[in-house]
Amino acid sequence: ETGVTQTPRHLVMGMTNKKSLKCEQHLGHNAMYWYKQSAKKPLELMFVYNFKEQTENNSVPSRFSPECPNSSHLFLHLHTLQPEDSALYLCASSQGGGVGGELFFGEGSRLTVL
Amino acid sequence: SQELEQSPQSLIVQEGKNLTINCTSSKTLYGLYWYKQKYGEGLIFLMMLQKGGEEKSHEKITAKLDEKKQQSSLHITASQPSHAGIYLCGADGNTDKLIFGTGTRLQVFP
Numbered sequence: 001e002t003g004v005t006q007t008p009r010h011l012v013m014g015m016t017n018k019k020s021l022k023c024e025q026h027l028g029h030n031a032m033y034w035y036k037q038s039a040k041k042p043l044e045l046m047f048v049y050n051f052k053e054q055t056e057n058n059s060v061p062s063r064f065s066p067e068c069p070n071s072s073h074l075f076l077h078l079h080t081l082q083p084e085d086s087a088l089y090l091c092a093s094s095q096g097g098g099v100g101g102e103l104f105f106g107e108g109s110r111l112t113v114l
Numbered sequence: 115s116q117e118l119e120q121s122p123q124s125l126i127v128q129e130g131k132n133l134t135i136n137c138t139s140s141k142t143l144y145g146l147y148w149y150k151q152k153y154g155e156g157l158i159f160l161m162m163l164q165k166g167g168e169e170k171s172h173e174k175i176t177a178k179l180d181e182k183k184q185q186s187s188l189h190i191t192a193s194q195p196s197h198a199g200i201y202l203c204g205a206d207g208n209t210d211k212l213i214f215g216t217g218t219r220l221q222v223f224p
Contacts, residue, residue, distance in 0.1 A: 045211050045213065058211075092157075103159070
């Protein structure tokens with residue numbers, strides 16, 4: 001098993017669809033993150049979960065809804081998205097208990113909103 | 115809020131040439147990370163610098179954090195096609211989240 005696994009790798013959805021991105025880490029980490037990567041923009045932090053509790057919501061629109069049922073799994077529920085939400089969504093994990101230290105990233109989920 | 119600016123934005127070099135990528139922070143750096151990303155994939159950790167003046171090397175890649183702790187450079191010696199990708203710097207500012215620069219896209223041609 002690779003450290004951080006994201007599914008699906010590619011997703012195409014209409015603006016009225018509801019879909020979810022899934023992230024799973026097998027590293028025993030306690031913190032998990034969602035980042036958004038758009039063309040020609042810095043990687044944008046969306047959400048941070050530390051010990052299953054959300055510790056950061058970086059002013060993300062409510063059409064993105066995270067869920068962290070346990071320290072190993074992180075979901076990003078998507079509904080009524082806009083074309084500008086098309087991007088690469090990266091999940092990462094770290095030891096947790098505060099920022100600092102290496103982040104381990106998944107390979108990303110490429111989202112296209114039509 | 116803290117911002118990281120990388121330069122150059124893109125770089126095309128011939129195999130065997132040396133190159134340097136810079137990362138400049140708008141605020142003091144408490145920890146600086148370098149990652150590499152292949153197009154459309156996740157980020158791979160390269161190294162972390164924490165102390166002003168610190169220098170680390172991994173294979174042909176060397177990173178330094180300047181004394182004033184607001185800039186870092188990544189130097190690749192004798193570049194290879196395998197070095198191609200996007201290099202991103204990330205920083206622990208004085209907040210509890212890791213932020214990233216805009217990235218430098220490196221292409222190495224034979």
